Amino acid sequence: MRTRFTLLRAVLWAAVTSLACNTAFAMRAHQDCRDPSVFQGADVNIVVLPYVSTGNPSPVLNELGQRLALLIKLDAFAHVLDYGSLGATQMEVTPGADVDTCIPQVVIPKLLGQVPGASILTPKGKGLIIVWGVLYEEGDDIILQSYVRFVRQDTSESIGFQVAQYQFSAQPSSQVVAFTPRALKKSLLAQVEASYRRADLVHKEPRDDSEGQPLPHPVAKCIACAGELTPGYEVIEKKGEWIHVRWMIPGSERQSDGWIHAAGSFAGESLDSVLPELHFIQGCVGYLMQRIAEARQSRLSKALAAEAIGELRQYQVASESSDKTTSAVALELSGIIQLLQNGEDEDLITAQKSFDAALTLVPYDPDAATLASLTQVRVLWRTKNSIPSPLPIADRLTNAAALSLNTKAAVENLRNYLQLLLSAPPSVEYEKMPREAIRERLEVLAKVRVPPS
Amino acid sequence: MTRAQAHGFPLVLFFSCITSSPLWGQLISCPAASGDAYKIFVDDVRSVSSTPASTSQAKRMGGLRDFIVENLRTMSKGRASVVPCVGRFPSDASVFTDDEFDSLDRLRVLLEVWGAVEDPVREQGALGFVLVPARQVSPPAVFVFRRTGGSFLSQAGQGAKLQVFTPVVLGLIDFQNLKYEDAIPNLCEGQHKLTDIINSTNPGPDPQSLPDQKKLLAELRRITSDAITKARSDPGSRYQLLKPDPDHTFSCPVAGGLQ
Numbered sequence: 001m002r003t004r005f006t007l008l009r010a011v012l013w014a015a016v017t018s019l020a021c022n023t024a025f026a027m028r029a030h031q032d033c034r035d036p037s038v039f040q041g042a043d044v045n046i047v048v049l050p051y052v053s054t055g056n057p058s059p060v061l062n063e064l065g066q067r068l069a070l071l072i073k074l075d076a077f078a079h080v081l082d083y084g085s086l087g088a089t090q091m092e093v094t095p096g097a098d099v100d101t102c103i104p105q106v107v108i109p110k111l112l113g114q115v116p117g118a119s120i121l122t123p124k125g126k127g128l129i130i131v132w133g134v135l136y137e138e139g140d141d142i143i144l145q146s147y148v149r150f151v152r153q154d155t156s157e158s159i160g161f162q163v164a165q166y167q168f169s170a171q172p173s174s175q176v177v178a179f180t181p182r183a184l185k186k187s188l189l190a191q192v193e194a195s196y197r198r199a200d201l202v203h204k205e206p207r208d209d210s211e212g213q214p215l216p217h218p219v220a221k222c223i224a225c226a227g228e229l230t231p232g233y234e235v236i237e238k239k240g241e242w243i244h245v246r247w248m249i250p251g252s253e254r255q256s257d258g259w260i261h262a263a264g265s266f267a268g269e270s271l272d273s274v275l276p277e278l279h280f281i282q283g284c285v286g287y288l289m290q291r292i293a294e295a296r297q298s299r300l301s302k303a304l305a306a307e308a309i310g311e312l313r314q315y316q317v318a319s320e321s322s323d324k325t326t327s328a329v330a331l332e333l334s335g336i337i338q339l340l341q342n343g344e345d346e347d348l349i350t351a352q353k354s355f356d357a358a359l360t361l362v363p364y365d366p367d368a369a370t371l372a373s374l375t376q377v378r379v380l381w382r383t384k385n386s387i388p389s390p391l392p393i394a395d396r397l398t399n400a401a402a403l404s405l406n407t408k409a410a411v412e413n414l415r416n417y418l419q420l421l422l423s424a425p426p427s428v429e430y431e432k433m434p435r436e437a438i439r440e441r442l443e444v445l446a447k448v449r450v451p452p453s
Numbered sequence: 454m455t456r457a458q459a460h461g462f463p464l465v466l467f468f469s470c471i472t473s474s475p476l477w478g479q480l481i482s483c484p485a486a487s488g489d490a491y492k493i494f495v496d497d498v499r500s501v502s503s504t505p506a507s508t509s510q511a512k513r514m515g516g517l518r519d520f521i522v523e524n525l526r527t528m529s530k531g532r533a534s535v536v537p538c539v540g541r542f543p544s545d546a547s548v549f550t551d552d553e554f555d556s557l558d559r560l561r562v563l564l565e566v567w568g569a570v571e572d573p574v575r576e577q578g579a580l581g582f583v584l585v586p587a588r589q590v591s592p593p594a595v596f597v598f599r600r601t602g603g604s605f606l607s608q609a610g611q612g613a614k615l616q617v618f619t620p621v622v623l624g625l626i627d628f629q630n631l632k633y634e635d636a637i638p639n640l641c642e643g644q645h646k647l648t649d650i651i652n653s654t655n656p657g658p659d660p661q662s663l664p665d666q667k668k669l670l671a672e673l674r675r676i677t678s679d680a681i682t683k684a685r686s687d688p689g690s691r692y693q694l695l696k697p698d699p700d701h702t703f704s705c706p707v708a709g710g711l712q
Contacts (some may be wrong), residue, residue: 449689
């Protein structure tokens with residue numbers, strides 16, 4: 001047990017580099033929750049908190065929860081290397097420590113700089129995905145439930161639409177999602193352990209039977225060692241489930257390199273087939289990368305966009321019946337990625353289908369309604385230069401304005417939509433919505449007090 | 454886990470208002486309660502049977518309680534924090550008197566949750582929920598979900614639906630604090646999610662619980678209409694955009710499904 005525990009505590013601590021293709025990866029394990037940090041140079045950081053073990057008089061942090069967190073981080077990271085500039089960190093504390101030191105309500109505000117306590121904050125505009133969860137052990141079973149929050153530092157997830165001279169905006173229904181509880185067999189822990197050992201070893205060749213040695217782990221000593229060489233690994237390339245890394249040998253200026261088996265598996269299955277939420281996380285990385293690229297007046301390549309959309313769809317297909325809200329968010333994120341491609345008719349129509357499907361799952365959600373309605377407006381305006389039947393969309397946007405937590409944007413959307421209708425030549429007549437009715441709605445809207453956003 | 458549980462025999466979570474209840478332990482003040490933030494009190498899990506509960510039965514009930522509490526906390530989007538109340542356990546539904554509700558209200562408690570192993574032999578237990586802001590509008594505002602057998606996974610999956618309590622109590626507390634515009638989105642979310650539970654076919658609503666669920670839903674509808682009416686007394690309210698139903702009440706706007 002002691003040996004195993006030592007192995008499990010071995011440090012996988014990867015750092016950042018810029019590759020020839022301007023790609024950077026970084027990975028870090030066993031980061032102390034009391035001093036959370038991310039990789040400042042990474043566009044998107046994935047941070048996995050230990051899963052909290054329940055069923056005791058009070059929830060506790062134990063070894064199993066930390067091991068699961070590490071495996072989830074490794075699996076997610078290994079599947080998203082193609083996106084480029086990434087960091088992944090597994091947080092943990094001493095087993096048995098106070099749960100409250102490692103809960104999202106404590107760690108996230110630190111990482112976002114809302115309260116002091118993080119040594120490295122998420123930079124403005126950069127993406128952060130936090131994963132956490134609870135688990136329950138009984139006999140051979142482990143039941144777990146995961147949660148994810150995604151955010152860009154100091155940046156709204158609002159997406160802009162322009163139709164004629166009018167600006168509109170919409171956003172995903174939620175940036176915090178709860179996944180449906182899942183069951184794993186405890187007997188699979190042997191495979192988890194094997195994955196762990198593979199992950200904690202660096203091999204000479206990308207094969208499990210090649211010579212390997214435990215990764216050096218100077219992390220505990222150097223977490224707070226300002227000015228010292230950051231211990232970590234430069235990721236040179238990815239080959240299947242293997243990543244090729246290079247690192248500075250601690251205490252010297254020499255480098256060494258080797259291969260890490262990063263994508264663990266449960267009994268021959270991939271971890272994401274057991275935990276479909278990993279598809280969501282992988283797709284969410286693609287979504288944030290697309291949004292960050294958009295801010296740089298760029299976009300993801302078609303291949304990467306398709307990969308992200310594929311992951312989100314896989315999650316949605318696996319979970320739609322049990323998890324409507326999160327499935328709706330997955331559809332919305334895939335629709336936004338599609339929308340932010342080059343805006344061709346095909347992208348728009350595909351995005352509209354995703355948003356309509358999301359709205360079917362959560363018909364009461366004002367953000368889902370806004371995304372679906374505005375995309376429909378954009379498609380109609382692009383193809384027909386008119387909105388032949390504007391009343392249903394007007395009603396949807398009115399209801400969204402009543403329920404949205406972002407009143408200002410929702411009211412602005414409604415106003416601009418009504419003005420867009422009036423901007424059509426006088427000869428254009430609308431079904432079930434005469435111009436006088438549009439003007440009346442605008443008059444009511446003019447009296448609505450809009451709070452600052 | 455028994456073979457029957459592993460195969461997912463129908464989970465039975467009975468949802469009922471407590472009108473009478475067995476005698477349980479004493480209710481003490483929550484030792485950790487302080488501060489201005491809204492709170493979710495998490496009480497002990499205890500056996501209330503003369504037959505002692507096994508460790509595994511208590512563990513199972515505690516696990517279920519904690520899964521549900523994490524859902525409730527996450528749904529609050531930072532508005533409520535979890536406070537463990539070690540040693541606190543309701544002796545009886547009658548301990549939740551008006552005075553006790555006032556005390557919880559003063560402590561800014563939104564929800565209180567506890568677990569009880571009621572019959573270890575029949576694998577029967579209960580999770581109790583006190584919806585503090587609901588007391589005024591839908592007394593007694595104490596609900597118990599009973600479980601008999603079933604796999605932990607299916608119970609946790611069903612328990613996740615109880616996240617509906619978070620928007621309900623947040624909407625009600627804002628309503629009581631006269632923040633009508635803030636209350637309405639949460640009240641509507643609570644209504645829609647409760648409707649989903651009632652209309653769910655997998656598993657279908659429990660016949661015994663249906664009347665209580667419908668009663669709560671009816672109250673939420675009435676309060677939402679009231680909140681919209683009151684919000685509209687302000688000429689600058691965005692709820693001026695809504696039109697009343699033929700009976701002059703207001704319903705939650707539904708954005709989807711209009712086409």
